[in-house]
Amino acid sequence: MPTRPLGRTGVNVSLVGLGGYHMAVPKDEQESIRLVRFALDHGINFLDNCWDYHDGKSEERMGKALQEGYRQKAFLMTKLDGRTRASAEAQLEQSLRRLRTDVIDLVQMHEIIRMSDPEQIYGPGGAMEALVAAKKAGKIRFIGFTGHKDPDIHLAMLQMAERQGIPLDTVQMPLNVMDPHYRSFEKKVLPVLTERGIGVLGMKPFASGEIMKTGAVTATDCLHYPMSLPTSVVITGCDTMGVLKQALKAAYTFQPLSSERVSAILARTAELGATGKHEQFKTSERFDGTTKNPHWLTTAEV
Template sequence: MERRDFLKTATAASVSVAIPTIAQTGQPAATPVKRPESPDMLYRELGTTGERVSAIGMGGHHIGRQKESAESIQLIHAGIDRGITFLDNCWDYNDGISEVRMGQALRNGYRQKVFLMTKMDGRTADEYNRQLEQSLGRLQTDMIDLVQFHEIIRFEDPDRIFAPGGAIEAAIAAKKAGKIRYIGFTGHKDPAVHLRMLEVAQKHSFHFDTVQMPINVMDAHFRSFEKEVMPVALKQGIGVLAMKTFGDPYILKSNTVQPIEALHYGLTQPVSVVITGIDNTQILDQAVEAARTFKPLDQAQITALLARTATAAAEGKYELFKTTSHYDGTAQNPKWLG
């Protein structure tokens, strides 16, 4: 099924854009929202936005993997009830099913308890607008807290997004219209591409609120986002969202690290959120336990952990998102880019 045909009720009129240059517009400041917090969960500042969010984020892709929607909804509710306030998603996850189920779960007062994030694949303003309207419909909301440009994995992606008629124009217009509150970007392929995105944004006087990247016990050894991108983002006041903690799940299959210590490593980094895939109650228990028992690893513990993973990590064979096209959804479906 074509995504443009999926959930036709979500196709509303696009946000109109008539922006001469990005630098001339500036960005309206969003007002931080206070949400309930649980004593069993960690909470952190989201960059320089003023928002406080749970340090554990619920990954959206895994939410669409259950056979029945009721199971997904129950899992989302359980995560929120246990203190998770940061919800991840994407326009293309599971043919839109992930957003649909999350939207169903956020009825009856749950929407007000969470910081909702999703991602757009569109590189043009028109395609971004089309995807955003579908996401708003699926998520059953008139405002998404954070929308990120998804899969910045090619060196030309920043140039397409910031070109005249590019997706950045639509994002800024959507923010001004109150449809989104913050703007970020994601990617998993190469830290050089992330740095290129930050460089192009600066040339256009644009400040990202967040950036999502792989942060894990193997990344430090191979094409390291932690070493190359994170310091730049932090210097610019951009909130860092960590992903690929388990390498989905190849890092765990290397038998060099246990799940809780992998999560503790991610939480020890100066990140706002560690986004982890949660597709059943046991994995939810594991994530909440990691937050409850977290104490920052000291330098000796970090050194020992990285020494343990060094050989396995050397060629990136357990970080398939960097070394193969398996996770490159937009490469396999270039029409999503527009």
């Protein structure tokens, strides 16, 4: 399994990461545990999760999977929705209990999808106060944020972090073969992250399955494209053993795509990607969990 530096953290992470939402899709909890342990046994060390996934079941299942010696194999990340210090503190304590750990390697503010989010998080009594305090207390090691809506919102969050003097360790964002053609995180945000030494967490390589429906590219293309960017890890959802093995094979066989190959992929996806039709997380509220559940921003009730 190839590994890469996680920005300036001094930690190396696996080229491919296991998505936390899809991991808990199987009805059988034991199958979820098997997926996590198979991933760890085969070189994946980056585990993604979120406080709200499946009403907490994703964290609960991952916590069970990390027993019996598996915790030390994992770089464990989860996300919080709370925008206030109180809600973020409460959600973090729930995540620690569910994940059955004293320390979470990386905690990220989830769904930075509104221009008002940076001010709320960094303002007086905001969630960043909780994360900074938790880091000082040794409950978390690193701090980052995620979002899938608009690169300009990511840039606003980065600017706020710089103004407040609270450096971010990681940023998670969509990076896929459609992204360069519409509201591109690759074009607008990626250069800023690499310049500042911030770890780049690529997500949605298949755009929630929409890219494969077009028939324009192969599954391997979908993974190798973001792997060819200066990403630290490419996080992908794996709800079956077959999909997990596909992701592992893509990582094991990875060679950076040639410029000719990249040009060919972008030519095939240019028209398809021009309007964001196949990246609905950018163009609709379909994937906006905190929009559908606004109470997640201020409470610890899922």
